[in-house]
Amino acid sequence: xxxxxxxxxxxxxxxxxxxxxxxxxxxxxxxxxxxxADGHLISLEKSIKPFIDCFNAAADQRRVLAVVSPTCGAxxxxxxxxxxxxxxxxxxxxxxxxxxxxxxxxxxxxxxAEAASVIFDKGHVVQFHDPNQxxxxxxARGIVSNGPAWDTYLTYSPGSRWEDRPPExxxxxxxxxxxxxxxxxxxxxxxxxxxxxxxxxxxGATPLTANPPGAPEFNEALGTxxxxxxxxxxxxxxxxxxxxxxARQFKDMACPLPQGTGLxxxxxxxxxxxxxxxxxxxxxxLVCRSCPLRLATGLALxxxxxRIDVDAVNSIATIWPPLGSELDPTVLIGAAKAAxxxxxxxxxxxxxxxxxxx
Numbered sequence: 001x002x003x004x005x006x007x008x009x010x011x012x013x014x015x016x017x018x019x020x021x022x023x024x025x026x027x028x029x030x031x032x033x034x035x036x037a038d039g040h041l042i043s044l045e046k047s048i049k050p051f052i053d054c055f056n057a058a059a060d061q062r063r064v065l066a067v068v069s070p071t072c073g074a075x076x077x078x079x080x081x082x083x084x085x086x087x088x089x090x091x092x093x094x095x096x097x098x099x100x101x102x103x104x105x106x107x108x109x110x111x112x113a114e115a116a117s118v119i120f121d122k123g124h125v126v127q128f129h130d131p132n133q134x135x136x137x138x139x140a141r142g143i144v145s146n147g148p149a150w151d152t153y154l155t156y157s158p159g160s161r162w163e164d165r166p167p168e169x170x171x172x173x174x175x176x177x178x179x180x181x182x183x184x185x186x187x188x189x190x191x192x193x194x195x196x197x198x199x200x201x202x203x204g205a206t207p208l209t210a211n212p213p214g215a216p217e218f219n220e221a222l223g224t225x226x227x228x229x230x231x232x233x234x235x236x237x238x239x240x241x242x243x244x245x246x247a248r249q250f251k252d253m254a255c256p257l258p259q260g261t262g263l264x265x266x267x268x269x270x271x272x273x274x275x276x277x278x279x280x281x282x283x284x285x286l287v288c289r290s291c292p293l294r295l296a297t298g299l300a301l302x303x304x305x306x307r308i309d310v311d312a313v314n315s316i317a318t319i320w321p322p323l324g325s326e327l328d329p330t331v332l333i334g335a336a337k338a339a340x341x342x343x344x345x346x347x348x349x350x351x352x353x354x355x356x357x358x
Contacts, residue, residue: 041101041113041129048134051100052162054126058096062203063156064196065169067100067136067149070116071107073263074175075151077189079119080225082153084213085193086200092124094205102130104150105264106311115232119225139166145180146274152176153192155199171199177266190218245340246290263292264309267300272307272320279327280346281317283336286310291341298339302331316346 042050055063066082068075079099086097099120101113113129120127130136136148143149152174160167173187173195187195194212201207213221266272283295292310299308299319306322317336321327329345336343 041117041127044128044130044134045132048138051128051135055098055162059161060158061096062094062158062200062205063096063098065098065154067102067139067152069104069108069150070101070113071105072151076116076225077222078151078153078175078192080222081189081193082196083119084218084221085197087120087125089197089207089209090200090205095200097125099125099127100130100135101127102133102136102150107313115229118228118232143181144176147179153196155196157203170203177268190215193218241288242290243288246288246294249294263296265296266307267305270306270322273323274320276321278318278320279329279332281332281336281343282346283315283317284342285340286312286315295336295339295341298335299332302335
């Protein structure tokens, strides 16, 4: 029995790891320097206008837009796909890349967005921080059926302008689950990089190399990016070591999470009921960067756990049921304890930022 459970858990771990691998106007119009004023990203806290002005200032160019969370492992891999498939493949005369770091997880904020922004170091990338999900909400129509669009990658042809609503992209891809995005447009890792590269070639851009990046090259680029983020976040050295339980569970796997902050996963084949009241657990024992994944994997052994958010900063796990079902808090607490964590029901006041936004 124990061997069967471990085998099932190992399968879930591999599935989630695979899915995880599921002011500017002047800069945009002229030399397109990356992140900009006073060492900070361009903020969209008060208005989406700086982003729209930037997008339209480059209307004569092909553009790639990525809307990504700075602490989601899949989004970080997606950002690396943009760097490897777009930034390193096309000149700044051919393509402008716009990155919007959107706050979707409880661990997302300006500080973590600035840490993740070090992925990009070339001048034809403009980066924004979107704490109020303005860009994601504006893009949602036609991409997702619920919530803002994020972990989404769009390619635009010359002449496209953002007026009262976003223009139609030439092509787009995503790494989403549970929000109703077209599953035929799911791309991950080197396949996402290749899809963006191919779309730009169709639009007439000339690549700088003969072939799209393969898996080994992408893996190397992802490892380099994660190391840079950890260094920027001052999480190198001893703090990067896995705790004993995670070291045993993940000994044969490379955990993609760049920071020990949290994650969000959606069970394949289940649609979480985001309008239902979720179960929130206060969890003790989240001590290393892989603990959120170990906890989420344990909670995912509960069949009706459709979506699991782990906020390692505040030690809160939030679990949503699928449509038409309910969750038993006792079963979830038992699953957390079986994964090696102490858990109790959280107080009503301990509501994660991500739930407030939804």
